[in-house]
Amino acid sequence: MSHSWQKYSKDNLCAPNLIHFNNAGAALMPKQVVGAVTDYLNLEAKIGGYEAMEYAAPKIEGIYRDLAQLIGAHADEIALFENATRAWQVVFYGMEFKQGDTILTTSAEYGSNLLGILHLKKIKGVNVELIPEEETGETSVSALEKMIKAKKPKLLAITHVPSQGGLVNPVENIGALARKYDIFYLLDATQSIGQMRVDVSKIKCDALCATGRKFLRGPRGTGFAYIKRERLNYLLPPVVDMMTADWQDGENFKLRDKAQRLETWESSFAGKLGLAEAVKYALGIGMDKIEKRVIHLANLLREKLGEIEDIALHDQGKIKSGIVTFKIKNIDSKDVWSQLFKKNINVTYIPKERFPLDFNLRGLTDLVRASVHYYNTEEEIDRFSREINQVILQSPGLN
C-alpha cells in the first residue's frame, strides 16, 4: 500500500489481521468518528443532554453545511434521519399519490424501497412499471425516455449503486430526462455516498437519500435526505410535530421552511456529530481520490477472483463500483460467509429473498458480496483470494 493511504489506515481501530470487505454493509468508523460520538456522549453525561446542545449548537448547525458541501447542495436542503430508508420514505410517502399515478423504478431498486412501492400499489392503486435494463445491467436511458413519454410518471425512483451487484447507474443521464420532462426524481445514494462523488447539482435529482454507516464511515443510526428547495412544498410532511411546525395559536400551526421540517424533534446528537466528522474525514481525503482508489481495489479483486475456476463473478455495469459480487460453484453463499468469518474476513451473503425481482431476472439464487474501501490493501486482496481457494478446496460439496 502506498504511503499516502497507509496514513489513513492508522486512524482505524480495527482488529489486527481483520480483513473488512463488508463496507457496503457498514464500513469501519475511523477513530475520529468514534471520538466525536463518545466525546459528545460524555459531555451529555457531564452537563446534561440539552445543556450539551447549547454548547454544541454551532457544531450541530455545521452538520447541515458539511453534508451540503459533500453533495453540492444548500444546508437548508438537508434533513437528518435515523437511516436512509426513513429518509427515502419521508420523501416517498410525502408525495400524495393518487390511484392511477405511475411510478417508474427498476428491478434492482433497494428491497425496502420496492416494498414501500408495492405497499402503495396495494393501498392506493398506483401503477408500478419497471424500466428495462441495458445488456450490461444499467437502467436503460433510451427505454426510460420512451416510458416517460408513454406513461407520464409522477415519480422516478432510482438506486445509484444497487446493493446486490457492482454496477453504477447513469444517474446524470436520468437526471437530464427528469428535468426535460419535469418528473420528480428520487435517488437512493445509500451505496454510492462516500465511495464516489455524488453531486446533486450535476445529477439534478429532486431528492436523494443516503446513510452514514456505509462508505461514509459514520455511525449506525444516521442517515440524511436532500430535498431541492423548489420541491420542499411538494412534499406533505408525513407526520407533524414540533420539528415540522410552529404553533401559531391553539388551533393552527405553520410548517417551517427548511428541509429540516421533515425530521422529528428528538434524535441522537452524538450520532449526528459522528456523521459530520465522517463527512469531514472523507472531504479531507477528497472524493475523487477515494473513488479512484476504490475502483482500483475492486477491479483488482475482480481480477484475482476471476482467476479462480469455480467462481462466477456477477457484477454488471459498464462502470463498476466497490461492490464485488460472486458465486462459488456448489457452495451456498451463506457457508462461504460463515467460513470467511471464522478466518477473520468480513463479507456478506445475499439470499434471493432479499432481491427476488432482480435475482429472478438475473437467474441467481444467492451471492457473496465483498465490498472494498480505500483503507483496504492489495495485500488483503491477495490473502482474500488465497482464503477463498481454501474454502473451495475444503468444501465437501466439491469432493
Next chain:
Amino acid sequence: MSHSWQKYSKDNLCAPNLIHFNNAGAALMPKQVVGAVTDYLNLEAKIGGYEAMEYAAPKIEGIYRDLAQLIGAHADEIALFENATRAWQVVFYGMEFKQGDTILTTSAEYGSNLLGILHLKKIKGVNVELIPEEETGETSVSALEKMIKAKKPKLLAITHVPSQGGLVNPVENIGALARKYDIFYLLDATQSIGQMRVDVSKIKCDALCATGRKFLRGPRGTGFAYIKRERLNYLLPPVVDMMTADWQDGENFKLRDKAQRLETWESSFAGKLGLAEAVKYALGIGMDKIEKRVIHLANLLREKLGEIEDIALHDQGKIKSGIVTFKIKNIDSKDVWSQLFKKNINVTYIPKERFPLDFNLRGLTDLVRASVHYYNTEEEIDRFSREINQVILQSPGLN
C-alpha cells in the same frame, strides 16, 4: 443524602457542583450507560458494524425483554424507535382514521401529539374533543365516561405526566373505562417512565410510547412503544420495509407478527444497548424506591420554593410527580433559566408557544421547570432555593 442513594451518585459522570434539575428534559446517563454505548461503538469500529451485531445478538434480543420487564409486557409487544414521538406517531398514524371519527384528548397532551392530532383533523376531518379536567388539573374520569357514551370515540390519547406541570393523570381509572367501552387507549408515558412504576398490565392501555433520555437515564435518540398483542393487527404499518415484512415472491410480502414490524430496518444498536443498560440500572434500584425518592425530593423543592414570596408554584394534581413548575413575578422564565445556567444549575423554561391550549386555560405566559431525580440531594435543593433568591434580588425588574 442517605448512604443508599449516595452509592448511585458515584455512578454519575456529572461535573462537580452542577445541579441537574432538568431530568424531565434529559436526565444524566450513569457511567454504565455511557460505557455500554461506547463499548459497542468501539466493537463496531474494531470488527465491523454487522459483525458486532453477530456477537451481540443475544444482548440485542435481551433489550426487548428488559423493556417488557420494566412495564409488565411481553417482549414481542415492544418496538424500538428513535424517540417517543416517532413511537407515538407510528401508533397514531397506523389507526386508519375516517372522516367523523372522534379522538378524545386533553389540553395538557404533549405538543407534538396535539400537532399530529390537529394535522389529522385538517387532512381527514376527524373530530377532536378535549376532555375536561378536575379542579386539581387531572383528566376528569367522570366527564370522560359521559363523553365516551355520547361520542363513541375511536381513540383516547392521554399523557401520563404532562411536561408542563407536576400532575399525574389517573391512568388506571382511564384504562378501566377504555376496557369497559372497548376504546383504543394510547398513553404517552414519556415523562413517567423511569420516575415511577408504569405497568401496562394495570393501566390496561392498548399502546404506550416512551423515551430513553428522560427519567430512564438512557441515551438520546432512543425510544420505544408497547403495543398489546391483540391490537397489533389493528395498526397498519405506516410504511413498509424489510423490518416490517418478509418478501414472499416478487409481488407479495407478509407482515411480521411482532410489534418489531413497526420499526425500520436500520438504527443505532449502540444506543439501544445503552437504553437496555439504563433499564437494568433502574430495575436494579427498584421503581418503587425511585418513585418514593423522586416524590420526596420534588415535594421538598415545592416546599422551599413556596417559602419565597415572589414565586408562584403552578403544579397541579392530587398526586404530584418529580416535575416542579413555577413562575417568578416580573421575571421572564427564559431569563431565570439563563441566569441559573450561568450558576451551574440546569432547569428549563417553557414558553406559551409550546403548550398554547394548556397555558391559555391555566392563564400562564411562561414557566420555569425544575425536575428532580433520585440522584439529586436535599443539599442541592437548599442551594437551589438560595440561588433563586439571588436571582430575584438581582432582578432589575423588581428594583
